[in-house]
Amino acid sequence: MTYAKTLMIQGTTSDAGKSTLVAALCRVLYRRGGRVVPFKPQNMALNSAVTSDGGEIGRAQAVQAQACGLAPHTDMNPVLLKPNSDTGCQVIIHGQVVGNQEAQAYHDYKPQAREAVMASWQRLREQYACIMVEGAGSPAEINLRQNDIANMGFAEAADCPVILIADIDRGGVFAHIVGTLALLSESERKRIVGFVINRFRGDIALLQPGLEWLEKETGKPVIGVLPYLRNLHLEAEDSIIHEVPDKPQTWxxxxxxxxxxxxxxxxxxxxxxxxxxxxxxxxxxxxxxxxxxxxxxxxxxxxxxxxxxxxxxxxxxxxxxxxxxxxxxxxxxxxxxxxxxxxxxxxxxxxxxxxxxxxxxxxxxxxxxxxxxxxxxxxxxxxxxxxxxxxxxxxxxxxxxxxxxxxxxxxxxxxxxxxxxxxxxxxxxxxxxxxxxxxxxxxxxxxxxxAQTQEEIAHYDYVALRESSLDRLADAVEEHLDWGRLQAFIS
Known part of the structure; x- marks a missing residue:
């Protein structure tokens, strides 16, 4: 049997752009006729979606499934944690509630959760040609390394390459990347095959010396620099988005x-x-x-x-x-x-x-x-x-x-x-x-x-907006990533 190739996207921080990049890569491959599927081993989020097999997964994975032209399925996000207090959460395995657990209890439960993760990944390997995996938070969270199933723990178990994405709009992008590498083990560092810098605005020529330094310092390539896309809409994985698009007239x-x-x-x-x-x-x-x-x-x-x-x-x-x-x-x-x-x-x-x-x-x-x-x-x-x-x-x-x-x-x-x-x-x-x-x-x-005229009452199509946003995102990724380097990991 030929198994799917697996590529994992991890981030230097939360909200670095992991969900967005996975959705974009999924849409690009889908448009090219590829049999691609999203996968997030463990998600902690309060935004969720109902799946075709009667379960519940993170909302971001439902969006990524849409990018692939697929109905959401519980194998796309086998472990979902829904916080209900500062120290506890509802634990959902393969779409169904296991129960409420405090942080330490869930830490002890992780070996069982890992079994669910690997079982889902194995099923997807047998059905698709490419699995686009999204990590959670950052792999450099050393307090969470033991029994990790969300980042490098999964990458090591699945023996898959990793792309590290960092958000330059936050500032300190080079420190984020180099610092993350410094906190990884030698085998984990070897898994990282390149970097993507996200949300860049400005003159790329001014960034070039930094990119050259980063490649020389780490020995790893910058696979691309993604631009800051204004008024782009993708449903948020968890955080509230306060930013709204420009609206000349509201009623x-x-x-x-x-x-x-x-x-x-x-x-x-x-x-x-x-x-x-x-x-x-x-x-x-x-x-x-x-x-x-x-x-x-x-x-x-x-x-x-x-x-x-x-x-x-x-x-x-x-x-x-x-x-x-x-x-x-x-x-x-x-x-x-x-x-x-x-x-x-x-x-x-x-x-x-x-x-x-x-x-x-x-x-x-x-x-x-x-x-x-x-x-x-x-x-x-x-x-x-x-x-x-x-x-x-x-x-x-x-x-x-x-x-x-x-x-x-x-x-x-x-x-x-x-x-x-x-x-x-x-x-x-x-x-x-x-x-x-x-x-x-x-x-x-x-x-x-x-509203003063019938034109202003004309139907606004949110479903069409979501589709066009995915295509706009995919267009940007096709233009700004080095597909020659990526091709070896996805096909």
């Missing part, structure tokens, strides 16, 4: 609070990128600006985040927003917060107990040990528009409010809307991703009353 103001354990905040990307929507993430201690719509996002620790919102006065702020006619939409954990009570008898997300919700929807939620994972297609109840998305939650809600659903999945009611139609909630992630659904939600929030 609707939308805000979302940054919860301490916010999850799947990529739900907001379609709004953040919409050319006529002024969208902002607002820190809890910031003054809440005027808005037409407040979106309460998902949360990995709903009761904790609800308490944080209340302690920063957001219950009073949202109540004032409602008095002035504003709309509120809660998604997943944000939906649960809108009810009267949230019960966690089993300590699914923290200490067992119950909390009072905001009380704006007549319902209660009980967190359960079983996680609901499914892709969904339905129709909005307040307008005849198809909506698609996915559910990832560990709670069941019940109460009279659910008799006024926001959508129907077949004949099954889902979500809730207040009698005055000011407040809505749903468990469905991705509700803004498709053009007609986006427009329906924005019109509910008042967009159609503010």
């Amino acid at each position: 609707l103001r939308v805000i979302a609070p940054v919860l301490p354990h916010v999850s799947n905040h990529t739900d907001m990307d379609a709004l953040r990128m919409h050319p006529h929507v002024d969208f902002q993430f607002i820190e809890l201690n910031e003054a809440m600006p005027p808005a037409d719509l407040i979106v309460l996002p998902g949360s990995k620790n709903v009761r904790n985040d609800l308490a944080a919102l209340k302690s920063h006065g957001w219950q009073e702020k949202i109540a004032r927003h409602l008095r002035y006619g504003g709309k509120v939409l809660g998604i997943c954990g944000g939906f649960q917060m809108l009810g009267q009570k949230i019960h966690d008898p089993h300590g699914v997300e923290g200490e067992p107990g119950s909390s009072d919700g905001f009380g704006w929807l007549e319902m209660e939620t009980k967190l359960t040990k079983k996680k609901h994972l499914k892709e969904v297609e339905g129709r909005l109840a307040f307008t005849d528009v198809t909506v698609t998305g996915y559910e990832i939650h560990m709670g069941v809600s019940h109460g009279p409010a659910l008799k006024r659903p926001v959508l129907y999945i077949g004949t099954q009611a889902e979500g809730a809307m207040s009698e005055d139609k000011q407040i809505a909630g749903t468990y469905l992630h991705g509700v803004f991703d498709h053009a007609q659904a986006t427009q329906a939600w924005l019109d509910w929030a008042g967009y159609n009353q503010m």
Whole structure:
């Protein structure tokens, strides 16, 4: 049997551009007709996606799968860690919850996690021609070296070459690269076949002496320097992106609070990128600006985040927003917060107990040990528009409010809307991703009353934007990387 070639991208720091480079390489190879697949052994992220085989993986791997023309699968990210406190996380193996573990307990569990990683990698080797692997954080985190499965531990086990990417926009790019090499073992250093410098802006001639010094100092080539791409949109692996594209004219103001354990905040990307929507993430201690719509996002620790919102006065702020006619939409954990009570008898997300919700929807939620994972297609109840998305939650809600659903999945009611139609909630992630659904939600929030012409109400296609962003990224990588050097590792 001929096995797939494996190439790993590791970074000198978190957010150096590993996810982006893997997505770009995947799209380039896919456009060239290659059978390529993404792989991240271990991901720590609160943005996730439902897979074709009924599991859950990191959102970045779902984007990379899209770049390959593939449906997301749990083998693409066999270990997913979803933090629910400063020292603990929910551990997900092959798409399914194993349980909550503190940091030391997970460290002891790593040998079992390694078995899951290598099993997934082996299955992908047998199905594809090339595996593009993304590391996590930095391989130079010496405190995490023992039993490592995320970076060089995997590279050594898989016996694969590694490209090291560094972000020059942060500053200190040469120190990052040389320092990382200094902290690796001799065998690990030998695995690094070259460097990619990311997010460069300026005159490349001024950088050239540094590149020459780096190659001479390390004996390894610079495979390419990628430019800083303005207004490029890829869904974030975990961090909140506050930057928004230039928008000459906006008609609707939308805000979302940054919860301490916010999850799947990529739900907001379609709004953040919409050319006529002024969208902002607002820190809890910031003054809440005027808005037409407040979106309460998902949360990995709903009761904790609800308490944080209340302690920063957001219950009073949202109540004032409602008095002035504003709309509120809660998604997943944000939906649960809108009810009267949230019960966690089993300590699914923290200490067992119950909390009072905001009380704006007549319902209660009980967190359960079983996680609901499914892709969904339905129709909005307040307008005849198809909506698609996915559910990832560990709670069941019940109460009279659910008799006024926001959508129907077949004949099954889902979500809730207040009698005055000011407040809505749903468990469905991705509700803004498709053009007609986006427009329906924005019109509910008042967009159609503010736009002055029908052209301004023209449908904005977020799915097409994601595709064009992947192609734009791939174009840049094709232009600026040395494909002569890369070819030996990928084909």
